[in-house]
Amino acid sequence: MSLFGSMNRMVTITINKNQYLAEEGEIFLLTAMRLNIDIPHLCYEKALEPYGACRLCMVDVVTCGKTTMTPACTIKVHNGLEILTDTPEIIKHRSLLFELYLAEAPKSEVVREMAAKYGVTKTRFLKKIVHDDPLLGKCILCGLCVRVCNEIMGTCAINFINRGPYTVINTPFFEQNPDCAGCAACAQVCPTNAIVFDDRGSNRIMQSWSHTTVPLATCSSCRKSFAPEKLMQKVLNNLEPEIIEEIRTLCPECRRKLITRKEVGKIPKS
Numbered sequence: 683m684s685l686f687g688s689m690n691r692m693v694t695i696t697i698n699k700n701q702y703l704a705e706e707g708e709i710f711l712l713t714a715m716r717l718n719i720d721i722p723h724l725c726y727e728k729a730l731e732p733y734g735a736c737r738l739c740m741v742d743v744v745t746c747g748k749t750t751m752t753p754a755c756t757i758k759v760h761n762g763l764e765i766l767t768d769t770p771e772i773i774k775h776r777s778l779l780f781e782l783y784l785a786e787a788p789k790s791e792v793v794r795e796m797a798a799k800y801g802v803t804k805t806r807f808l809k810k811i812v813h814d815d816p817l818l819g820k821c822i823l824c825g826l827c828v829r830v831c832n833e834i835m836g837t838c839a840i841n842f843i844n845r846g847p848y849t850v851i852n853t854p855f856f857e858q859n860p861d862c863a864g865c866a867a868c869a870q871v872c873p874t875n876a877i878v879f880d881d882r883g884s885n886r887i888m889q890s891w892s893h894t895t896v897p898l899a900t901c902s903s904c905r906k907s908f909a910p911e912k913l914m915q916k917v918l919n920n921l922e923p924e925i926i927e928e929i930r931t932l933c934p935e936c937r938r939k940l941i942t943r944k945e946v947g948k949i950p951k952s
């Protein structure tokens with residue numbers, strides 16, 4: 683068996699002139715994080731193919747003495763990889779981006795705190811006006827919510843709307859979208875906690891997405907509303923029919939109780 687179990691081959695890389703062993707093929711941003719080398723980043727999400735949207739994780743890749751600025755989340759580790767993470771150009775680029783994000787998402791504590799950590803507390807750019815912004819003045823337009831909705835959930839309920847400085851994310855025509863399953867995966871991946879939703883009675887209201895209202899399933903045992911009906915349907919469609927029948931209408935807690943009761947029932951009485 684290999685010394686490193688099922689891991690890929692270990693290779694030698696150089697970061698800021700120091701040599702390290704790293705796993706071949708790993709995303710460089712993850713390698714750096716594991717080695718406690720600080721690189722700011724907002725749009726890396728392991729469930730999605732990296733596409734370098736926020737540009738905050740830029741590093742210099744050194745090839746034959748020449749440097750190329752590249753997002754760390756798009757670099758795959760290979761033998762001999764040489765990276766510089768904090769050259770004056772990189773620091774300048776980051777600071778400018780932080781200023782832009784402070785203007786684009788003036789209400790985001792995540793952006794504010796990250797920028798302050800890198801010494802940026804003010805912006806020279808005009809701050810976005812945030813009255814009635816469904817994303818609370820916290821959106822950096824990274825597009826993760828759109829991608830998770832489209833690529834993972836296969837729903838396409840939201841998208842980029844308008845262009846340039848008027849670009850926003852929302853449902854088509856800012857109307858409630860019946861395609862939205864209310865899964866809230868968008869809120870889960872949003873790096874700035876910009877997406878708001880609320881479970882009220884038997885409905886989930888996606889406030890950020892034009893108040894799209896999605897019915898919640900009610901547990902047949904405890905009568906609590908627990909998950910969006912459409913999402914439940916999707917999940918149940920992937921299970922064996924005999925399992926489905928028993929648990930179809932139960933919330934996770936009642937499901938657990940049922941399974942525990944069954945397992946306990948199997949223990950022979952002494």
Ligand code: SF4
Nearest residue numbers: 821822824825827872
């Ligand atoms: S709402 Fe969040 S995930 Fe969607 S684009 Fe804005 S910052 Fe990114």
Ligand code: FES
Nearest residue numbers: 723734736737755
């Ligand atoms: S995390 Fe790499 S570009 Fe956003």
